[in-house]
Amino acid sequence: MEKGSLLFKEEKTAFSQPTYDEQVLNYLAEKVGTPYYLTDERTIARNYERLKSAYSVYKGNVIVAYSVKANFNPFILNFLSRVGSHFDVTSVEELYFLLKSGGSPENVIYTSVTETESEYREVMSKGVRRIVVSSIRGMYNAIEAGRLLNVVPEISVRVNPEVQVRAEVRSAMKVSKFGVPLNGSNPESAYKMVKILLDEPGVKFGGFHFHLGSQLEDPNAYLQALEKIKQLILKIKKEREFKISFLDLGGGTPVNYGVKVPTPEEIASTIIGKINELVEVNGDFFTLAVESGRYIVAESTVMVSRIVNTKYYGTKKIIYLDAGYHYLLDIALLQQVYPLEVVGGKESNEEKPIVAGRLCDSMDVFQVGPESKLDGAEPGKLVLIKNVGAYSLVFNMPFHSQVKPAVVYRASDGKYYLARKKQELEDLYEEEGGSLLRDRVRVI
Numbered sequence: 001m002e003k004g005s006l007l008f009k010e011e012k013t014a015f016s017q018p019t020y021d022e023q024v025l026n027y028l029a030e031k032v033g034t035p036y037y038l039t040d041e042r043t044i045a046r047n048y049e050r051l052k053s054a055y056s057v058y059k060g061n062v063i064v065a066y067s068v069k070a071n072f073n074p075f076i077l078n079f080l081s082r083v084g085s086h087f088d089v090t091s092v093e094e095l096y097f098l099l100k101s102g103g104s105p106e107n108v109i110y111t112s113v114t115e116t117e118s119e120y121r122e123v124m125s126k127g128v129r130r131i132v133v134s135s136i137r138g139m140y141n142a143i144e145a146g147r148l149l150n151v152v153p154e155i156s157v158r159v160n161p162e163v164q165v166r167a168e169v170r171s172a173m174k175v176s177k178f179g180v181p182l183n184g185s186n187p188e189s190a191y192k193m194v195k196i197l198l199d200e201p202g203v204k205f206g207g208f209h210f211h212l213g214s215q216l217e218d219p220n221a222y223l224q225a226l227e228k229i230k231q232l233i234l235k236i237k238k239e240r241e242f243k244i245s246f247l248d249l250g251g252g253t254p255v256n257y258g259v260k261v262p263t264p265e266e267i268a269s270t271i272i273g274k275i276n277e278l279v280e281v282n283g284d285f286f287t288l289a290v291e292s293g294r295y296i297v298a299e300s301t302v303m304v305s306r307i308v309n310t311k312y313y314g315t316k317k318i319i320y321l322d323a324g325y326h327y328l329l330d331i332a333l334l335q336q337v338y339p340l341e342v343v344g345g346k347e348s349n350e351e352k353p354i355v356a357g358r359l360c361d362s363m364d365v366f367q368v369g370p371e372s373k374l375d376g377a378e379p380g381k382l383v384l385i386k387n388v389g390a391y392s393l394v395f396n397m398p399f400h401s402q403v404k405p406a407v408v409y410r411a412s413d414g415k416y417y418l419a420r421k422k423q424e425l426e427d428l429y430e431e432e433g434g435s436l437l438r439d440r441v442r443v444i
């Protein structure tokens with residue numbers, strides 16, 4: 001394969017079926033090596049549109065913001081920019097990726113954890129105006145950055161609604177690193193910060209942001225959070241005139257990994273009544289933002305790995321893949337169940353095997369859900385690990401001197417492009433200190 005060239009750019013007909021056939025998967029395995037990621041643009045388009053249209057039950061302006069942290073591949077950022085997505089960005093580095101990939105700073109919601117003044121200056125100097133702050137110091141840093149640059153940021157406050165959340169990853173527990181309490185009796189609270197922002201001439205007050213967690217199973221958590229925000233709006237309104245122009249529901253729209261979860265439409269219809277109550281107490285519509293990483297990209301990507309060995313431990317069959325948690329970290333972190341399928345496996349009544357990754361680590365074992373199809377698993381066959389588009393390739397690590405796999409991208413026109421080159425082992429060696437062994441660099 002030529003370095004940097006687009007795969008099959010010249011081939012018009014060969015492999016453009018809407019579903020992956022065995023021949024394509026094997027061909028790609030030969031071309032780019034296994035394991036590799038295979039991302040489908042049409043699936044991203046479908047999920048983005050579905051999320052957006054689910055919230056069209058809201059009569060004000062709705063924006064869907066893709067959470068760059070879920071997968072920052074430039075092809076994905078570029079595509080989502082072109083379809084008009086907004087972006088949830090958390091670091092200067094993510095902003096760099098987004099702007100380089102064709103994204104626009106007007107479509108950024110910048111929600112930082114570090115919240116330093118120099119960081120805010122940097123993102124505002126790149127054109128970002130919509131800022132979400134999570135602490136009083138962060139708020140003053142954002143105000144100061146705007147003043148120094150002579151620009152007017154729109155600042156919203158990230159609140160921790162402190163609700164019970166049923167989710168894979170929870171962000172809104174009683175004391176959390178994220179956001180501030182709503183309540184004014186706390187030394188730092190949204191109640192106090194809003195009033196400071198309203199009195200600050202150099203900024204525009206936006207509204208509120210919360211993020212309950214990832215893979216949210218129960219939309220009632222949103223209802224509780226929204227009710228608390230409504231009460232806060234009412235409380236501030238008793239003291240002074242003000243309005244919010246922005247309300248951000250954060251992320252959490254769940255993905256079906258083999259267990260039924262609420263759909264975007266079900267979530268939107270559960271909470272729209274409460275959102276309309278907020279419009280009423282606010283006295284005006286506000287821009288409603290829905291953030292999502294997982295829902296937009298998880299289903300778009302499969303990891304294609306190869307079975308390298310099988311053995312029987314007593315009567316139990318174990319299959320070994322050339323993938324592992326160095327590519328799919330949530331296997332170890334969250335015991336994530338990814339649907340698995342042997343490519344070209346034949347039907348049989350075999351008991352489901354244990355699926356082991358390639359690492360010398362006992363946590364490197366794949367959960368096998370009931371929807372997994374593992375019949376006919378033999379060395380040499382390919383196994384698809386599905387729904388791995390979110391929070392996987394962003395965690396790729398060189399544990400066991402393993403290189404980053406290639407990413408192949410099927411564009412909406414059905415053509416397959418190389419979206420990330422497989423890392424060369426030699427490059428990994430050099431980066432990890434090999435070059436410094438030759439060219440010694442003295443530090444002190």
Ligand SMILES: *Cc1c(COP(=O)(O)O)cnc(C)c1O
Pocket residue numbers: 067069070088111211213214215250251252253291292293294295390
């Ligand atoms: C991670 C994150 C998201 C995205 O969460 P998903 O579960 O991928 O939808 C959205 N907003 C914030 C602030 C986040 O930290």
